[in-house]
Amino acid sequence: MLLPLFFMPLPKLEVGQFKLQVLDVDQGLSVLVQTRQHALLFDTGREANAERVILPVLRQAGVTRLDTLLLSHNDNDHIGGAPILLGQGDRLAFPMGLILHSLPEDLPILSSKVAKQRCQTGQRWRWDGVDFEVLWLHPNYAANNDNARGCVLRIHNRWHSALIPADISRLEEGELLAAGLASTEIVIAPHHGSKSASSDAFIQALQPQYAVFSAGFMNQFRHPHPDVLQRYAAAGARLLRTDQSGSLQFTVGELIKFQEQRAIAPRYWYTATYSDPKTAVGISP
Numbered sequence: 001m002l003l004p005l006f007f008m009p010l011p012k013l014e015v016g017q018f019k020l021q022v023l024d025v026d027q028g029l030s031v032l033v034q035t036r037q038h039a040l041l042f043d044t045g046r047e048a049n050a051e052r053v054i055l056p057v058l059r060q061a062g063v064t065r066l067d068t069l070l071l072s073h074n075d076n077d078h079i080g081g082a083p084i085l086l087g088q089g090d091r092l093a094f095p096m097g098l099i100l101h102s103l104p105e106d107l108p109i110l111s112s113k114v115a116k117q118r119c120q121t122g123q124r125w126r127w128d129g130v131d132f133e134v135l136w137l138h139p140n141y142a143a144n145n146d147n148a149r150g151c152v153l154r155i156h157n158r159w160h161s162a163l164i165p166a167d168i169s170r171l172e173e174g175e176l177l178a179a180g181l182a183s184t185e186i187v188i189a190p191h192h193g194s195k196s197a198s199s200d201a202f203i204q205a206l207q208p209q210y211a212v213f214s215a216g217f218m219n220q221f222r223h224p225h226p227d228v229l230q231r232y233a234a235a236g237a238r239l240l241r242t243d244q245s246g247s248l249q250f251t252v253g254e255l256i257k258f259q260e261q262r263a264i265a266p267r268y269w270y271t272a273t274y275s276d277p278k279t280a281v282g283i284s285p
Contacts, residue, residue, distance in 0.1 A: 015036055016129035016130065017035070017252060017253040018155060018251075019033070019251050025044075026049070027215060028045035028214065029072075029192070029214045034061065036128040037128055042072065044082045044085060047083070047084065048080075064095065065094075067098065068098045071099060073146045073150040073167060074149075075167065086114065097114070101118060101151070102137055121136055121138050122134065129157065130155065130156070133153070133154045148169060150172075151166060152166060159254050160186070162186035162188075163206065167191040169197050170199045173197065173201070177205055185208060186210045188214060209238065213240070215243050245261065245262050247261040
């Protein structure tokens, strides 16, 4: 009789709603996007993140199958955890329907039997009243590094949108601007807030309400760069950082609601957080 107290079903999203969680994977990127009946994981962070972060989050979110695993580009901090999700050694693979990627064809993780498709500008699909669109990569683009090949995904419903641009630089941002880049309320800052990305023109075109930086605490690259933070703040965006707030969760319907993981379940060593209410740039002891 007491079992229902411990196994309460998670509330279902309504048709047209989506949930976007930027996971705290240290210096890397992993974003879980859910609609009422579907789930997509955009990147996996490094190898250690798969078992410590991603699999527990999937269980907690009630995700038993990924419709799509999107692996944006060939950087370890974006795809390092993929082998564990795809089955490695005696581990069972996490059930999934499709791998969408821009990776070299000879990578071992692409030997999986899961169906595969390369990211390409113009790919579109709809899940439960929510639209997904790949904005990048053009198949004939002469990319000079892996970052430039990063898949860019836009998600939108009737009211709001989110953009996940992986590690593209200002050059690729310029290509997106030339193609016509719509305003977007939630933006995962390109390349963890590196000064090589997030140009003034890019930010002005997007006019984001929220700028999210997925970066490791005191990372060696000093992401996000202060100039980038200032540009987003000057555009009126609220700045949110995984190195200060942990995982960040947006529930997007007619309204946008967000939660910071460390506000929900603070660690004992985070006894207080001092933050600017506008920018959410805080200092935790």
